[in-house]
Amino acid sequence: MSEDGASRIPRLRRGFRFQWEPVQSCHVLLYPEGMVKLNDSAGAILGEVDGQRNVDLIVASLQLKFPDENDLGADVREFLNDAVQRHWIEWL
Amino acid sequence: MTAAKGTGTSTQVGPPLWLLAELTYRCPLQCPYCSNPLDFAQSEQELSTEQWFSVLRQGREMGAAQLGFSGGEPLVRPDLPELIAEARNLGYYTNLITSGLGLTDAKVDAFAEAGLDHIQISFQASDPELNNAVAGSRKAFEQKLAMAEAVKSAGYPMVLNFVIHRHNIHQMPDILDLCERLGADYVELATCQYYGWAFRNREGLMPSLAQLTKAEAEVNEARERLQASGSAMKLIFVTPDYYEERPKACMNGWGSLFLTVAPDGTALPCHSARLLPIDFPKVQSTSLKEIWYDSPGFNHYRGDTWMPEPCRSCDEKGKDFGGCRCQAYLLTGNADNADPVCSKSAHHDRILAARRAADHATAGLDDLVYRNVKNSRLFFRS
Numbered sequence: 001m002s003e004d005g006a007s008r009i010p011r012l013r014r015g016f017r018f019q020w021e022p023v024q025s026c027h028v029l030l031y032p033e034g035m036v037k038l039n040d041s042a043g044a045i046l047g048e049v050d051g052q053r054n055v056d057l058i059v060a061s062l063q064l065k066f067p068d069e070n071d072l073g074a075d076v077r078e079f080l081n082d083a084v085q086r087h088w089i090e091w092l
Numbered sequence: 093m094t095a096a097k098g099t100g101t102s103t104q105v106g107p108p109l110w111l112l113a114e115l116t117y118r119c120p121l122q123c124p125y126c127s128n129p130l131d132f133a134q135s136e137q138e139l140s141t142e143q144w145f146s147v148l149r150q151g152r153e154m155g156a157a158q159l160g161f162s163g164g165e166p167l168v169r170p171d172l173p174e175l176i177a178e179a180r181n182l183g184y185y186t187n188l189i190t191s192g193l194g195l196t197d198a199k200v201d202a203f204a205e206a207g208l209d210h211i212q213i214s215f216q217a218s219d220p221e222l223n224n225a226v227a228g229s230r231k232a233f234e235q236k237l238a239m240a241e242a243v244k245s246a247g248y249p250m251v252l253n254f255v256i257h258r259h260n261i262h263q264m265p266d267i268l269d270l271c272e273r274l275g276a277d278y279v280e281l282a283t284c285q286y287y288g289w290a291f292r293n294r295e296g297l298m299p300s301l302a303q304l305t306k307a308e309a310e311v312n313e314a315r316e317r318l319q320a321s322g323s324a325m326k327l328i329f330v331t332p333d334y335y336e337e338r339p340k341a342c343m344n345g346w347g348s349l350f351l352t353v354a355p356d357g358t359a360l361p362c363h364s365a366r367l368l369p370i371d372f373p374k375v376q377s378t379s380l381k382e383i384w385y386d387s388p389g390f391n392h393y394r395g396d397t398w399m400p401e402p403c404r405s406c407d408e409k410g411k412d413f414g415g416c417r418c419q420a421y422l423l424t425g426n427a428d429n430a431d432p433v434c435s436k437s438a439h440h441d442r443i444l445a446a447r448r449a450a451d452h453a454t455a456g457l458d459d460l461v462y463r464n465v466k467n468s469r470l471f472f473r474s
């Protein structure tokens with residue numbers, strides 16, 4: 001949870017799948033016998049988690065998609081740390 | 093719609109997010125707590141591969157995202173790899189729920205290639221002797237261990253399931269140790285739910301309160317230890333609702349999320365609902381959409397207008413929906429009644445009697461009725 005985690009790379013944990021569900025019109029996270037519905041911002045952030053790009057690159061990419069939001073960085077970091085706590089994602 | 097008792101209409105009812113495909117009732121094991129119907133041997137007919145494809149397609153179109161392949165033992169179906177591939181293609185998260193018998197390293201890999209997301213292996217105990225006695229098979233335990241390891245090394249998350257009852261609950265610390273050693277990601281400690289064979293064997297299976305309290309403390313201790321060490325292993329302990337004063341919100345509400353298709357194509361709101369005196373449609377003659385939204389069977393207990401007292405005027409009915417219909421039926425003879433687990437139920441004494449019986453039960457493993465074709469035939473002949 002260190003603050004200089006900008007270069008860390010998150011990836012989905014084994015057995016977790018992120019996808020768009022047209023019928024529920026939202027992104028979901030699927031795992032063994034479970035499913036979480038994600039809100040728009042959680043969906044947008046997890047959509048960037050590919051096990052390749054670090055936190056900085058993820059923030060930059062989101063900033064391009066949502067130019068009206070200023071300083072997404074803090075929110076993104078908070079969400080990612082929270083997702084690690086929930087064991088949805090892990091740091092590489 | 094007019095024949096239905098419930099208030100559900102196509103517009104209020106949400107999609108079935110969860111589809112359980114019971115591929116077969118065939119199984120090499122004989123667990124005395126099996127949730128299959130007592131008379132399973134009466135129905136030998138199974139849906140074809142094409143029929144399952146159609147069920148999968150329709151379910152996915154309606155919004156189902158989680159798919160369980162279970163049984164019986166789903167591995168006895170030779171078309172399992174094709175079913176997995178089709179399901180994965182359609183976008184399901186695919187779960188295989190297996191005893192591990194009949195599984196091989198090659199199959200574990202082939203299923204992964206077909207797109208299987210997760211394999212859950214069920215154990216009967218933490219040591220070979222008890223495990224094999226409960227399963228009614230001499231070599232089950234070793235095979236399960238080997239397959240748990242194969243599942244892990246193939247890159248799946250490792251999910252282990254232990255069905256807990258009075259003959260293995262004392263093993264809780266050993267069970268947890270075993271799971272840690274194997275490196276499980278999820279451990280389900282599921283105390284028997286008393287339907288099907290488990291209801292028939294309830295007296296011989298239900299743990300006493302003292303046993304349960306001890307096990308709960310052991311699980312909580314293990315949870316704290318795991319958390320402190322940063323382990324991601326997750327423990328899910330399902331305790332028997334016979335020790336509660338309020339019933340569980342069964343299936344999250346009748347026909348609200350779950351859709352089960354039995355081996356012969358009968359569509360059910362829950363895998364044990366087959367025992368209810370309700371007519372459920374078959375997927376061979378009715379579309380899944382019609383079954384889910386419009387069939388009298390699925391609308392029967394939607395909403396709350398069907399409820400008699402004490403549920404009707406109870407302010408908790410939105411929380412538990414009056415509990416489990418199967419439990420109400422098995423214990424009171426009328427599925428409309430409040431689940432007797434509820435202390436407000438006029439039949440709650442049945443639950444209290446079962447608790448008292450559990451304190452004094454002496455039956456051994458030999459006294460249980462094992463789930464096999466021979467015993468099953470007895471249930472539909474009589």
Ligand code: SF4
Pocket residue numbers: 119120121122123125126127128163164165191463
């Ligand atoms: S509970 Fe046991 S007997 Fe029943 S299907 Fe599962 S493995 Fe077979």
Ligand code: SF4
Pocket residue numbers: 338339402403404406407408409410412413414415430431434435436437
């Ligand atoms: S009376 Fe019925 S609705 Fe009220 S708590 Fe008991 S089971 Fe639930």
